[in-house]
Amino acid sequence: MTTFTFTPIAFVRTPYADTAQVPKGCGAQHEAEGVIEVERALEAGLGDIEGFSHLFVIWVFDRSPGVELFGIAPTDDRPHGVFATRSPKRPNPIGLTVVELLGREGCRLRVRGVDMLDGTPVLDLKPYLSSVDPQKLRRGWLAEAEARRRG
Amino acid sequence: MTTFTFTPIAFVRTPYADTAQVPKGCGAQHEAEGVIEVERALEAGLGDIEGFSHLFVIWVFDRSPGVELFGIAPTDDRPHGVFATRSPKRPNPIGLTVVELLGREGCRLRVRGVDMLDGTPVLDLKPYLSSVDPQKLRRGWLAEAEARRRG
Numbered sequence: 066m067t068t069f070t071f072t073p074i075a076f077v078r079t080p081y082a083d084t085a086q087v088p089k090g091c092g093a094q095h096e097a098e099g100v101i102e103v104e105r106a107l108e109a110g111l112g113d114i115e116g117f118s119h120l121f122v123i124w125v126f127d128r129s130p131g132v133e134l135f136g137i138a139p140t141d142d143r144p145h146g147v148f149a150t151r152s153p154k155r156p157n158p159i160g161l162t163v164v165e166l167l168g169r170e171g172c173r174l175r176v177r178g179v180d181m182l183d184g185t186p187v188l189d190l191k192p193y194l195s196s197v198d199p200q201k202l203r204r205g206w207l208a209e210a211e212a213r214r215r216g
Numbered sequence: 217m218t219t220f221t222f223t224p225i226a227f228v229r230t231p232y233a234d235t236a237q238v239p240k241g242c243g244a245q246h247e248a249e250g251v252i253e254v255e256r257a258l259e260a261g262l263g264d265i266e267g268f269s270h271l272f273v274i275w276v277f278d279r280s281p282g283v284e285l286f287g288i289a290p291t292d293d294r295p296h297g298v299f300a301t302r303s304p305k306r307p308n309p310i311g312l313t314v315v316e317l318l319g320r321e322g323c324r325l326r327v328r329g330v331d332m333l334d335g336t337p338v339l340d341l342k343p344y345l346s347s348v349d350p351q352k353l354r355r356g357w358l359a360e361a362e363a364r365r366r367g
Contacts, residue, residue: 066223067223067224067337068221068222068223069221069222069223069224069276069278069337069339070219070220070221070222071219071220071221071222071308071310072217072218072219072220072307072308073218073220074307074308103299107285107299107307109285109286109297110285110286110297110298110299110307111297111299111300112286112295112296112297112300113296113297113300113356113357114297114299114300114356115356116300116354116355116356116357116359116360117300117354117355117356118348118352118353118354118355119348119352119353119354120299121312123274123310123312125220127220134258134260134261135260135261135263144263145263145264146260146261146262146263146264146265147261148225148254148258148261148262148265148340148341148342148343149262149263149264149265149267149268149343150343151342151343151345155340156223156225156258156261156340157222157223157225157339157340159222159274159339159340161272161274161312161340161342163348186218186220188220188308188310189299189306189307189308189310189312190299191299191302191312192299192300192301192302192355192356192358193348193353194302194355194358195350195353196347196348196349196350196353197269197270197314197344197347198347199346199347201269201270202269202270202344202346202347203267203268203269204267204268204269204343204345205264205265205266205267205268205343206264206267207343207345208267209267
């Protein structure tokens with residue numbers, strides 16, 4: 066079977082030593098600041114990144130507790146397919162977070178909006194270039210779960 | 217050195233046999249339709265995904281031509297760091313695309329907005345839940361390059 070192997074380009078410093086500390090569920094705010102420490106050998110790859118206000122961070126749930134294809138998310142009391150959630154229990158334990166770039170000092174990127182554990186390995190960084198129009202966005206079970214909670 | 221190995225959860229059918237066919241550069245529109253064919257063993261993971269209008273697709277540039285930390289993007293005639301671009305020549309050749317979900321038949325997801333080659337391996341699918349406010353978004357060198365072109 067085809068497989069792909071990746072080496073971290075960076076590690077993230079965050080305030081979270083334990084998943085219980087990470088805000089989850091409806092209305093969770095991710096305002097925590099952190100530092101993405103990029104490998105020195107890759108510093109040239111950061112050229113001009115400071116012009117972007119937001120970045121995609123693609124990272125690894127390196128302490129993830131296995132796979133659950135259909136399970137309960139913290140935002141709801143009903144089960145959903147894992148690809149319809151942000152659960153860490155994914156076939157490939159890859160995380161995706163949008164962060165705000167606050168500043169750069171050499172290989173260190175100061176960011177806001179981290180929701181991963183301290184020491185999390187990062188596979189890639191990309192500029193956030195455009196947004197889906199909120200009027201065109203449907204959020205399926207999550208919108209329904211939020212409505213039930215408000216109800 | 218720590219490494220992480222992943223197995224594709226899906227492959228994408230797209231109209232593009234060659235990278236020259238993929239629209240690139242300023243104002244490129246990604247309206248092409250494609251099909252994400254998810255592995256049968258993972259079908260339970262797709263439960264409730266049809267409620268979401270847009271998905272993140274995390275995939276592999278499996279035919280990528282090596283790494284270039286600082287290079288010229290098709291959108292500009294000046295070089296930029298690879299982490300400030302969507303170049304395929306990344307240390308970890310991972311792609312990220314937002315697609316619109318048009319429909320699902322079992323393990324097949326019909327989507328709009330593909331920009332990867334036909335047969336591209338997919339590592340993960342996630343629901344697109346919210347957008348960065350366009351008023352808060354800065355797009356660095358890309359905005360500058362677009363402004364220069366408009367001249």
